[in-house]
Amino acid sequence: MAHLFNIPLTDLRLQNGYTYAKPVLTYQVFGQTLGTAAVVVVNHALTGNSNVSGPEGWWSELVGSGKTIDTDVFTVIAFNIPGNGYDKNPANLISEYKQFTVRDIAQLFWNGLHALGIERIFAVIGGSLGGAIAWEMAVLQPRSIGHLIPIATDWKATDWVIAQVLIQDQILNNSDDPIADARLHAMLLYRTPESINQRFGRTRTNESSVFQVERWLLNHGIKLKNRFTLSAYKLMNHLLKTNDITKERADFLQVIRNVTAAIHIVAVDTDLFFTAAENRKTFEILKTKRENIFLHQINSVHGHDAFLIENEQLSQILNPIFHTQKTNTYVSYNH
Structure with a gap:
Protein backbone atom coordinates (compact mmCIF):
# COMPACT_ATOMS: atom_id res chain seq x y z
CA MET A 1 0.00 0.00 0.00
CA ALA A 2 1.23 3.51 -0.82
CA HIS A 3 2.20 5.60 2.19
CA LEU A 4 -0.61 7.56 3.83
CA PHE A 5 0.34 11.24 4.09
CA ASN A 6 -1.23 14.00 6.22
CA ILE A 7 -1.88 17.63 5.35
CA PRO A 8 -2.82 19.81 8.35
CA LEU A 9 -5.04 22.59 7.01
CA THR A 10 -6.29 25.87 8.43
CA ASP A 11 -9.81 26.24 9.77
CA LEU A 12 -12.47 25.92 7.08
CA ARG A 13 -15.72 27.86 7.12
CA LEU A 14 -18.31 25.38 5.92
CA GLN A 15 -21.19 26.09 3.57
CA ASN A 16 -23.64 26.52 6.44
CA GLY A 17 -21.37 28.87 8.41
CA TYR A 18 -20.04 26.22 10.79
CA THR A 19 -16.24 26.23 11.30
CA TYR A 20 -14.32 22.99 10.84
CA ALA A 21 -11.33 23.57 13.10
CA LYS A 22 -7.88 22.35 12.06
CA PRO A 23 -8.93 19.72 9.51
CA VAL A 24 -6.40 17.01 8.68
CA LEU A 25 -6.54 15.73 5.11
CA THR A 26 -5.00 12.33 4.45
CA TYR A 27 -4.00 11.13 1.00
CA GLN A 28 -1.95 8.66 -1.02
CA VAL A 29 0.14 9.17 -4.14
CA PHE A 30 0.61 6.58 -6.87
CA GLY A 31 2.88 6.70 -9.90
CA GLN A 32 5.12 9.61 -10.76
CA THR A 33 6.68 11.95 -8.23
CA LEU A 34 4.77 15.13 -7.53
CA GLY A 35 5.82 17.90 -9.87
CA THR A 36 7.13 15.62 -12.62
CA ALA A 37 3.90 14.56 -14.37
CA ALA A 38 0.31 15.53 -14.94
CA VAL A 39 -1.95 14.93 -11.96
CA VAL A 40 -5.08 12.80 -11.88
CA VAL A 41 -7.28 13.08 -8.78
CA VAL A 42 -9.36 9.99 -7.98
CA ASN A 43 -12.25 10.53 -5.54
CA HIS A 44 -13.53 7.57 -3.59
CA ALA A 45 -17.15 6.54 -3.10
CA LEU A 46 -19.16 6.06 0.12
CA THR A 47 -17.28 3.12 1.67
CA GLY A 48 -14.05 3.67 -0.26
CA ASN A 49 -10.75 5.27 0.66
CA SER A 50 -7.54 6.61 -0.81
CA ASN A 51 -6.05 3.18 -1.59
CA VAL A 52 -7.00 3.13 -5.28
CA SER A 53 -4.10 1.14 -6.74
CA GLY A 54 -1.84 -1.79 -5.98
CA PRO A 55 -2.60 -5.28 -4.62
CA GLU A 56 -5.31 -4.06 -2.26
CA GLY A 57 -6.45 -1.06 -4.28
CA TRP A 58 -10.20 -0.91 -4.82
CA TRP A 59 -9.72 0.41 -8.39
CA SER A 60 -6.52 -1.43 -9.25
CA GLU A 61 -8.07 -2.75 -12.47
CA LEU A 62 -8.04 0.83 -13.80
CA VAL A 63 -5.25 2.57 -11.90
CA GLY A 64 -1.73 1.20 -12.11
CA SER A 65 1.30 0.53 -14.26
CA GLY A 66 0.14 0.10 -17.86
CA LYS A 67 -3.51 0.44 -16.81
CA THR A 68 -6.06 2.93 -18.14
CA ILE A 69 -4.94 5.56 -15.63
CA ASP A 70 -1.29 4.73 -16.12
CA THR A 71 0.93 5.33 -13.12
CA ASP A 72 3.93 5.17 -15.47
CA VAL A 73 2.60 8.41 -17.01
CA PHE A 74 0.58 10.22 -14.33
CA THR A 75 0.83 11.26 -10.72
CA VAL A 76 -2.36 9.89 -9.16
CA ILE A 77 -3.58 11.49 -5.93
CA ALA A 78 -6.44 10.14 -3.86
CA PHE A 79 -7.69 11.98 -0.78
CA ASN A 80 -9.72 10.48 2.01
CA ILE A 81 -12.95 12.28 2.75
CA PRO A 82 -12.27 13.61 6.27
CA GLY A 83 -14.05 11.46 8.81
CA ASN A 84 -14.02 8.26 6.73
CA GLY A 85 -11.82 6.61 9.35
CA TYR A 86 -9.20 5.22 6.99
CA ASP A 87 -6.33 6.73 9.01
CA LYS A 88 -7.52 4.83 12.12
CA ASN A 89 -7.21 8.04 14.16
CA PRO A 90 -10.33 8.50 16.34
CA ALA A 91 -9.50 12.21 16.70
CA ASN A 92 -10.25 12.72 12.99
CA LEU A 93 -13.72 11.19 13.07
CA ILE A 94 -16.67 13.58 12.74
CA SER A 95 -19.69 13.39 15.01
CA GLU A 96 -21.54 16.49 13.77
CA TYR A 97 -21.99 14.95 10.35
CA LYS A 98 -24.99 17.02 9.28
CA GLN A 99 -22.85 20.16 9.28
CA PHE A 100 -20.94 19.02 6.18
CA THR A 101 -21.73 19.11 2.46
CA VAL A 102 -20.19 17.84 -0.76
CA ARG A 103 -19.08 21.42 -1.44
CA ASP A 104 -17.14 21.51 1.81
CA ILE A 105 -15.33 18.29 0.92
CA ALA A 106 -14.52 19.57 -2.57
CA GLN A 107 -13.07 22.75 -1.05
CA LEU A 108 -10.96 20.70 1.35
CA PHE A 109 -9.62 18.68 -1.58
CA TRP A 110 -8.65 21.87 -3.42
CA ASN A 111 -7.06 23.23 -0.25
CA GLY A 112 -5.06 20.02 -0.08
CA LEU A 113 -3.97 20.28 -3.70
CA HIS A 114 -2.92 23.89 -3.23
CA ALA A 115 -0.98 22.95 -0.11
CA LEU A 116 0.90 20.46 -2.28
CA GLY A 117 1.62 23.22 -4.80
CA ILE A 118 -0.75 21.83 -7.43
CA GLU A 119 -2.81 24.39 -9.34
CA ARG A 120 -3.94 22.43 -12.40
CA ILE A 121 -4.95 18.81 -12.80
CA PHE A 122 -5.30 16.74 -15.94
CA ALA A 123 -8.44 15.00 -14.69
CA VAL A 124 -10.66 14.51 -11.68
CA ILE A 125 -12.59 11.26 -11.69
CA GLY A 126 -14.90 9.56 -9.23
CA GLY A 127 -17.85 7.24 -8.98
CA SER A 128 -21.03 7.85 -6.99
CA LEU A 129 -20.19 10.17 -4.06
CA GLY A 130 -16.71 10.65 -5.50
CA GLY A 131 -18.19 11.84 -8.79
CA ALA A 132 -20.46 14.28 -6.96
CA ILE A 133 -17.39 15.76 -5.30
CA ALA A 134 -15.74 15.96 -8.74
CA TRP A 135 -18.65 18.08 -10.07
CA GLU A 136 -18.18 20.49 -7.15
CA MET A 137 -14.43 20.65 -7.62
CA ALA A 138 -14.94 21.71 -11.22
CA VAL A 139 -17.28 24.54 -10.22
CA LEU A 140 -15.02 25.75 -7.41
CA GLN A 141 -11.99 25.95 -9.74
CA PRO A 142 -13.57 26.22 -13.20
CA ARG A 143 -10.34 26.68 -15.16
CA SER A 144 -8.09 24.26 -13.29
CA ILE A 145 -9.24 20.88 -14.61
CA GLY A 146 -8.66 19.36 -18.03
CA HIS A 147 -11.21 16.55 -17.81
CA LEU A 148 -14.14 16.15 -15.44
CA ILE A 149 -15.23 12.50 -15.30
CA PRO A 150 -18.23 11.86 -13.01
CA ILE A 151 -19.31 8.20 -13.07
CA ALA A 152 -22.63 6.77 -11.84
CA THR A 153 -23.48 10.06 -10.16
CA ASP A 154 -25.12 13.43 -10.76
CA TRP A 155 -24.52 17.13 -10.15
CA LYS A 156 -27.49 17.21 -7.78
CA ALA A 157 -29.29 14.90 -5.38
CA THR A 158 -32.72 14.05 -6.78
CA ASP A 159 -35.74 13.50 -4.54
CA LEU A 240 -25.04 12.19 -0.76
CA LYS A 241 -28.08 14.37 -0.19
CA THR A 242 -26.08 17.61 -0.06
CA ASN A 243 -24.94 17.33 -3.67
CA ASP A 244 -26.14 20.43 -5.59
CA ILE A 245 -23.77 22.64 -7.56
CA THR A 246 -26.52 25.25 -8.01
CA LYS A 247 -27.31 25.81 -4.32
CA GLU A 248 -26.86 29.49 -3.38
CA ARG A 249 -25.50 30.11 -6.87
CA ALA A 250 -27.47 30.31 -10.11
CA ASP A 251 -29.18 27.88 -12.48
CA PHE A 252 -27.27 24.92 -13.84
CA LEU A 253 -26.21 26.42 -17.16
CA GLN A 254 -24.98 29.63 -15.55
CA VAL A 255 -23.02 27.71 -12.94
CA ILE A 256 -21.38 25.41 -15.46
CA ARG A 257 -20.66 28.00 -18.15
CA ASN A 258 -17.26 28.96 -16.76
CA VAL A 259 -16.06 25.37 -16.38
CA THR A 260 -13.52 24.82 -19.16
CA ALA A 261 -12.99 21.10 -18.55
CA ALA A 262 -14.13 18.55 -21.06
CA ILE A 263 -17.03 16.85 -19.27
CA HIS A 264 -17.33 13.08 -19.69
CA ILE A 265 -20.54 11.88 -18.04
CA VAL A 266 -20.51 8.12 -17.52
CA ALA A 267 -23.92 6.61 -16.77
CA VAL A 268 -24.94 3.04 -15.97
CA ASP A 269 -28.03 1.98 -17.90
CA THR A 270 -29.49 0.03 -14.96
CA ASP A 271 -28.46 2.37 -12.13
CA LEU A 272 -31.26 2.50 -9.56
CA PHE A 273 -29.59 5.24 -7.53
CA PHE A 274 -28.19 7.92 -9.86
CA THR A 275 -30.25 7.02 -12.89
CA ALA A 276 -29.10 7.07 -16.49
CA ALA A 277 -32.17 9.17 -17.37
CA GLU A 278 -30.95 12.02 -15.16
CA ASN A 279 -27.50 11.83 -16.72
CA ARG A 280 -29.02 12.04 -20.19
CA LYS A 281 -31.02 15.12 -19.17
CA THR A 282 -27.81 16.81 -18.07
CA PHE A 283 -26.12 15.90 -21.33
CA GLU A 284 -29.02 17.17 -23.44
CA ILE A 285 -28.96 20.50 -21.61
CA LEU A 286 -25.21 20.94 -21.94
CA LYS A 287 -24.77 19.84 -25.54
CA THR A 288 -26.79 22.84 -26.75
CA LYS A 289 -24.26 25.20 -25.17
CA ARG A 290 -20.85 23.56 -25.51
CA GLU A 291 -18.90 21.10 -27.63
CA ASN A 292 -16.65 19.41 -25.08
CA ILE A 293 -19.46 17.44 -23.41
CA PHE A 294 -19.70 13.68 -23.80
CA LEU A 295 -22.14 11.03 -22.58
CA HIS A 296 -20.92 7.46 -22.17
CA GLN A 297 -22.88 4.49 -20.89
CA ILE A 298 -21.94 1.29 -19.13
CA ASN A 299 -24.42 -1.44 -20.02
CA SER A 300 -24.71 -3.91 -17.20
CA VAL A 301 -27.15 -6.04 -15.30
CA HIS A 302 -25.44 -5.02 -12.06
CA GLY A 303 -26.84 -1.50 -11.59
CA HIS A 304 -25.05 1.26 -9.68
CA ASP A 305 -22.12 -0.95 -8.67
CA ALA A 306 -21.30 -1.58 -12.33
CA PHE A 307 -18.68 1.19 -12.13
CA LEU A 308 -16.75 -1.14 -9.80
CA ILE A 309 -17.56 -4.33 -11.71
CA GLU A 310 -17.53 -3.61 -15.46
CA ASN A 311 -13.85 -2.72 -15.63
CA GLU A 312 -13.43 -3.65 -19.29
CA GLN A 313 -16.28 -1.42 -20.42
CA LEU A 314 -15.08 1.44 -18.26
CA SER A 315 -11.54 1.07 -19.59
CA GLN A 316 -12.83 1.29 -23.17
CA ILE A 317 -14.64 4.52 -22.28
CA LEU A 318 -11.69 6.07 -20.47
CA ASN A 319 -8.77 4.95 -22.63
CA PRO A 320 -9.20 7.69 -25.28
CA ILE A 321 -9.18 10.33 -22.54
CA PHE A 322 -6.03 9.15 -20.81
CA HIS A 323 -4.02 7.77 -23.74
CA THR A 324 -4.34 10.40 -26.47
CA GLN A 325 -3.17 13.62 -24.91
CA LYS A 326 -0.08 15.65 -24.09
CA THR A 327 0.07 15.30 -20.35
CA ASN A 328 2.83 17.84 -19.85
CA THR A 329 0.29 20.59 -20.52
CA TYR A 330 -1.10 19.89 -17.06
CA VAL A 331 2.09 19.82 -15.05
CA SER A 332 1.69 22.70 -12.61
CA TYR A 333 3.66 22.64 -9.41
CA ASN A 334 4.60 25.61 -7.27
CA HIS A 335 7.01 24.07 -4.76
Missing part, protein backbone atom coordinates in the same frame (compact mmCIF):
# COMPACT_ATOMS: atom_id res chain seq x y z
CA TRP A 160 -35.17 9.76 -5.02
CA VAL A 161 -31.61 9.99 -3.68
CA ILE A 162 -32.68 12.23 -0.80
CA ALA A 163 -35.39 9.71 0.14
CA GLN A 164 -32.91 6.84 0.19
CA VAL A 165 -30.47 8.85 2.29
CA LEU A 166 -33.25 9.46 4.82
CA ILE A 167 -33.99 5.74 5.08
CA GLN A 168 -30.29 5.00 5.60
CA ASP A 169 -30.03 7.74 8.23
CA GLN A 170 -33.04 6.37 10.10
CA ILE A 171 -31.51 2.89 10.14
CA LEU A 172 -28.13 4.24 11.25
CA ASN A 173 -29.69 6.16 14.14
CA ASN A 174 -32.31 3.65 15.29
CA SER A 175 -31.11 0.12 14.59
CA ASP A 176 -29.54 -2.16 17.21
CA ASP A 177 -27.01 -3.18 14.53
CA PRO A 178 -26.89 0.02 12.48
CA ILE A 179 -23.99 -0.48 10.07
CA ALA A 180 -24.93 -4.03 9.14
CA ASP A 181 -28.63 -3.25 8.79
CA ALA A 182 -28.05 -0.11 6.73
CA ARG A 183 -25.77 -2.09 4.44
CA LEU A 184 -28.54 -4.61 3.72
CA HIS A 185 -30.76 -1.86 2.38
CA ALA A 186 -27.94 -0.13 0.52
CA MET A 187 -26.82 -3.25 -1.34
CA LEU A 188 -30.27 -3.58 -2.91
CA LEU A 189 -29.94 0.00 -4.23
CA TYR A 190 -26.48 -0.67 -5.62
CA ARG A 191 -27.57 -3.80 -7.54
CA THR A 192 -30.69 -4.68 -9.54
CA PRO A 193 -33.41 -7.34 -9.25
CA GLU A 194 -32.02 -8.98 -12.40
CA SER A 195 -28.49 -9.08 -10.98
CA ILE A 196 -29.63 -10.59 -7.70
CA ASN A 197 -31.97 -13.11 -9.32
CA GLN A 198 -29.38 -14.28 -11.85
CA ARG A 199 -26.72 -14.67 -9.21
CA PHE A 200 -28.66 -16.68 -6.65
CA GLY A 201 -31.52 -18.40 -8.47
CA ARG A 202 -33.49 -19.02 -5.28
CA THR A 203 -30.83 -21.44 -4.03
CA ARG A 204 -30.33 -22.18 -0.35
CA THR A 205 -27.26 -22.69 1.79
CA ASN A 206 -26.55 -26.00 3.48
CA GLU A 207 -28.89 -24.79 6.16
CA SER A 208 -32.10 -25.41 4.25
CA SER A 209 -33.98 -22.52 5.83
CA VAL A 210 -31.47 -19.87 4.67
CA PHE A 211 -31.39 -18.57 1.11
CA GLN A 212 -28.04 -17.78 -0.49
CA VAL A 213 -29.13 -14.19 -1.09
CA GLU A 214 -29.84 -13.79 2.62
CA ARG A 215 -26.39 -15.12 3.54
CA TRP A 216 -24.76 -12.83 0.95
CA LEU A 217 -26.50 -9.75 2.32
CA LEU A 218 -25.74 -10.61 5.92
CA ASN A 219 -22.07 -11.18 5.07
CA HIS A 220 -21.89 -7.78 3.41
CA GLY A 221 -23.28 -6.23 6.57
CA ILE A 222 -20.76 -8.03 8.77
CA LYS A 223 -17.82 -7.13 6.53
CA LEU A 224 -18.68 -3.44 6.51
CA LYS A 225 -19.25 -3.39 10.26
CA ASN A 226 -15.79 -4.89 10.76
CA ARG A 227 -14.00 -2.23 8.71
CA PHE A 228 -16.14 0.91 8.98
CA THR A 229 -17.19 3.15 11.86
CA LEU A 230 -20.72 4.32 12.53
CA SER A 231 -19.78 8.00 12.45
CA ALA A 232 -18.10 7.52 9.07
CA TYR A 233 -21.14 5.81 7.58
CA LYS A 234 -23.45 8.54 8.88
CA LEU A 235 -21.27 11.25 7.35
CA MET A 236 -20.80 9.58 3.95
CA ASN A 237 -24.49 8.80 3.65
CA HIS A 238 -25.48 12.35 4.61
CA LEU A 239 -23.11 13.88 2.05
